[in-house]
Amino acid sequence: MSTLSDLVYAQGRASEADVEWLHRLVGDGQLLADLAFADIVVWVPTADDSFIAVAHTRPSGAATLFYRDIVGDRVRPQWRTQIRDAFRDARIVDSASPDWFEETPTRVRAVPIVRAAATAEDPAQVIGVLTRHTNLGETRTPSRQQITFNACADELFEMVASAEFPDLDAPTSPRRGAPRASDGLIRLDVGGMVTFASPNALSAFGRMGFDDELEGESLVEVITRILPDKQEFDETLPVVASGRAPWRTDMEARGVAVSLRAIPLRDRGTRIGAIVLCRDVTEIRHQEQELITKDATIREIHHRVKNNLQTVASLLRIQARRTHSDEAREALTQAMRRVSAIAVVHDTLSEGLAQNVDFDEVFDRVLKLVAEVAAAPSTRAQTHKTGRFGTLPSEYATPLALALTELVTNAVEHGLAGKEGIVEIDASRSEDRLAVRVRDSGVGLPEGQVGRGLGTQIVRTLIQGELGGTIDWHTIVGSGTEVTIDIPLRYIQRASGS
Structure with a gap:
């Protein structure tokens, strides 16, 4: 379904100020409907001098007249003259006699929607019409509350017609817990x-x-x-x-x-x-406080996990320095690097309330860590990242960070071993997929040696097993190695509950 903005702009007669005013008015549509005990419909003019419905609100304390959504429909012939007169003359127009809608007697009131002057060059003007459709089939002796509610509705309608409602001085606020007419x-x-x-x-x-x-x-x-x-x-x-x-x-x-x-x-x-x-809003505030407490607890857990992982990484680094075997030292250094990459993800999670992370921020930090640790004294590697990863749920950020750590490390240690070169990482994200390309300017790997090492096995397990993606190596002797990763976003979105 088209949004209010889409419908209004499609008519080619509204400015941004008009759309903002209509959004604020529609934001209080439920209040108007509940006070008037009637359906509220907002209409805007079309290019051919007709009108189209861009918003509709049903009353919560009375029966609705419109069981089907009329947003996007053009004005019905029996309302066109009344709405046109309200728009043209900038005055409230009431129906002279009951209007029959699907065998139900109704009373219709057309209220011009007048936007206040934004500047001296942009004076107040009628930008649409609000109609109130009251069901007369359920008429009964009104209570004092109903009389008061209707009187309040009439006063607000008069304010709508004189550009005094909605009030631009009213700050926008979260809808959660917002009081309604039926609440008190x-x-x-x-x-x-x-x-x-x-x-x-x-x-x-x-x-x-x-x-x-x-x-x-x-x-x-x-x-x-x-x-x-x-x-x-x-x-x-x-x-x-x-x-x-x-x-x-x-x-x-x-x-x-x-x-x-x-x-x-x-x-x-x-x-x-x-x-x-x-x-x-007592219960709502209690729930919000519980959520805040839980969020703080989760952040503290991530912070402690990060500290523990950094301690483990430090222990591995110390052990690597005291190891006399080159092979053991290399294994410990790689383990330290992997643990540090996981710690970066938990550090990022400890800084925010959401369990989703800006993976670009995570990867930038991981990239610095890899470039500093992996490069040998004789290797001068430059890393260059393009594109954006976007936001990912934490359960996917960790395996992806680990996999990319392995790929960039392999590119620096093996692809550029003892040389000067560049490692390029390009991320491309669309609605249904995330594609990552890692390429180095090294000598490339001979056929048959791609995918044999421990790091490569780890990458395959993470990308294919945990992320449900695919990974492919392309190597051309003398021209470097390129690794492409493709992850379906529907897999990520299902896991994150979005």
């Missing part, structure tokens, strides 16, 4: 006094220790009485609780955490009150 809604007047509090809002404040009625109280004073003495709190809390700024903050009392979001209500630039949404 408090209506404030211009002085910050509570004129309505939904049952869920009362329950949230009751769990924090406030047992009285909220209506008729100053929300700022209520929160002041709830918060424990000497407790530090977000300095934006009073501003949010008074409804003066479109911000979001958290408060905590008696072990209960509540998230608050304020939406100032304005009438042609004059503040007339506010909506404060509240949600009990």
